[in-house]
Each structure stands twice: as C-alpha cells, then as structure tokens.
Amino acid sequence: xxxxxxxxxxxxxxxxxxxxxxxxxxxxxxxxxxxxxxxxxxxxxxxxxxxxxxxxxxxxxxxxxxxxxxxxxxxxxxxxxxxxxxxxxxxxxxxxxxxxxxxxxxxxxxxxxxxxxxxxxxxxxxxxxxxxxxxxxxxxxxxxxxxxxxxxxxxxxxxxxxxx
Amino acid sequence: xxxxxxxxxxxxxxxxxxxxxxxxxxxxxxxxxxxxxxxxxxxxxxxxxxxxxxxxxxxxxxxxxxxxxxxxxxxxxxxxxxxxxxxxxxxxxxxxxxxxxxxxxxxxxxxxxxxxxxxxxxxxxxxxxxxxxxxxxxxxxxxxxxxxxxxxxxxxxxxxxxxx
Numbered sequence: 001x002x003x004x005x006x007x008x009x010x011x012x013x014x015x016x017x018x019x020x021x022x023x024x025x026x027x028x029x030x031x032x033x034x035x036x037x038x039x040x041x042x043x044x045x046x047x048x049x050x051x052x053x054x055x056x057x058x059x060x061x062x063x064x065x066x067x068x069x070x071x072x073x074x075x076x077x078x079x080x081x082x083x084x085x086x087x088x089x090x091x092x093x094x095x096x097x098x099x100x101x102x103x104x105x106x107x108x109x110x111x112x113x114x115x116x117x118x119x120x121x122x123x124x125x126x127x128x129x130x131x132x133x134x135x136x137x138x139x140x141x142x143x144x145x146x147x148x149x150x151x152x153x154x155x156x157x158x159x160x161x162x163x164x
Numbered sequence: 165x166x167x168x169x170x171x172x173x174x175x176x177x178x179x180x181x182x183x184x185x186x187x188x189x190x191x192x193x194x195x196x197x198x199x200x201x202x203x204x205x206x207x208x209x210x211x212x213x214x215x216x217x218x219x220x221x222x223x224x225x226x227x228x229x230x231x232x233x234x235x236x237x238x239x240x241x242x243x244x245x246x247x248x249x250x251x252x253x254x255x256x257x258x259x260x261x262x263x264x265x266x267x268x269x270x271x272x273x274x275x276x277x278x279x280x281x282x283x284x285x286x287x288x289x290x291x292x293x294x295x296x297x298x299x300x301x302x303x304x305x306x307x308x309x310x311x312x313x314x315x316x317x318x319x320x321x322x323x324x325x326x327x328x
Contacts, residue, residue: 023222023224023304024224025224025226025302029226033225033293034227034238034293034294035238035293037227037228037293037294038225038226038227038228038293038294039225039226039227040223040224040225040305041223041224041225041226042221042223043221043222043223043309044221044222044223044224045221045222047219047220047221047222049220055211056211056213056220056306057206057207057208057209057211058187058207058208058209058211058248058250058282058284058306059204059205059206059207059208060187060188060189060204060205060208061197061202061203061204061205062189062193062202062203062205063198063201063202063203064201064202074198074199084222086222086250086252086304087252088250088251088252088254088279088280088282089253089254089279089280090252090253090254115252115253116252116253116302118222118252118304120222129197129198129199129201129202130198130201130202138189138280140187140250140282140304141204142220142222142306145207
C-alpha cells in the first residue's frame, strides 16, 4: 500500500476554523483588566458540552512524545462535546484533524502549533491522539464530563505519514 | 501604618483547598488513553458557572510582571462563578488569596506555583490580580460568560507586602 504523505501546515485561524478554534493572544486584547496590568482576549472557543446532565470539566493529559515522520494510525472523535487542549509549556505540538466522510476520517491534516497556542476541537471533529514532541508533555484539557459514550475511534486503513 | 508581611507558601492541595483546586498531574493518572500513550488526570477542578443564562468560556489573559517584595493593593472576587488559571509556560507565578470577613478580604495568603501547576478559584474567593514574574505572561482562563455583575474589587487599607 502506498504511503499517503501529509505535509505539516502552520496553525492559522482560517485553516483551522472548520475543525475548531485557536486559543491564543492574537492582536489586541478585548479589554484591559487588573487596573490596566493585564489584557483579556475574551471567549476564544466554541465550547459545547451538550446534554442536561453534562458539564465542563478540567483534566490534565500527560502524553508520550512522537517524532516526524509520524504515522497516523488512530483517530478519534467525541460526539457529545468539544475538547480544548491548553499546553502548559511553550513546546509546540502537532494537531492532526480530518473531515468526516460518512463516519470515516478523510484526508487528515496536520497543523504545527506555535508557543502559547492552544486549540479547541469542535464537537464531533476527528482528531489524532495527542502528539507532542517531548515526553511527559502536559496539557490542561477542557471537555465534557457526563453520561453517555463520548468516544469513537477509527483505525486508519491507509499508511498516513506526517512529514515536515 | 506598619507593614503586614505575608510570607510566601508553597502551593499544596491541603493549604489551598479552602480557596480552590490545584490543576496538575499529581500521582498516578486516573486512566490511560490514546492506546496507553497518555495519562488522564480526571476532572480536577470544582467548576461553577451558576445561572441559567451562563456558560463556561475560555479566554486568554496576558499580564505584566510583578516582583518581590510585592505590595497587595487590590483584591477581587467573582460572586457568580469560579475562575481557573492555566499557565501556558512553565514560569512559576504567585497566587494571592484571602478568606472573606463580612465583605472584606482578611489576611491574604500568597502561594508560589511550581511549573505545570494551574489553579481554579472557587466562586466568590478573594484573590489578587494576576502576578507572574515575567512580562507578557500568558494564561488560559476558564471562567463564567454570562449576564450580571461578576466582579467585586477591594482596595486594601493596610500595607500588605508579600515577601520571600
């Protein structure tokens, strides 16, 4: 089976919009707080924790490292809620996402973050597992806490390789 | 007026519990995800975004630096919701909090974070403004988005100085 090569893209709001939001201090702050000492960039993520019995939670994910070229074997999506990843260090990481094609993630795309960028994945967005480049990478994750099965996994049939 | 000296304390779950939660990867992960590559430390914060019309939001705060000794002049609290601070770098920062005494913050305490620690302040907890030690320090903030006045400020009458 031939390899499908996925070329790394910079993470920009326009390119990433169909999949989610970039959580970063871009441009000018929406308001100055703390007597002018601090800028607030307000309400940056389309959070969605649907369901009566559900709520937002903050968890920590601590992940092993990956390296390029990286083979995307597993993708997953959360049908019941959005999921935001806030890196707790300035190390860049890889954000792999894909459009849905009748229940199958099609043509994955791979975005490289900059320091001080987090992402929020919209509800139901196919995404790769966490792919930092350093071991024990720590992320704060804001996602849905509640009943129901919120995880769907898909093992890719093709050899999808992320390259620089 | 004599100075009131506030000695810096390490940020530990026990000392901080009356004020909020420490958001960190402590001990063993609650579950392993991503085919064993990633640990999830689950649901670490007592989030509270009360009110029918309110919801959780993620914003970015970018703050000026402070230095020790640091005079606590202004404290604030959010009567309608909790507020979590996730540092997006590994630089430590200062968390200043106080118990409420009939509408007045009493005897502030100052906690020093370690790398990879965030905090969640419980609804209504008196706290200082953001106090990182580097300029342009960036935090993801998870707090309440909704109607109503969610900010109360108090200018301290005493000279409260945080020392090492």
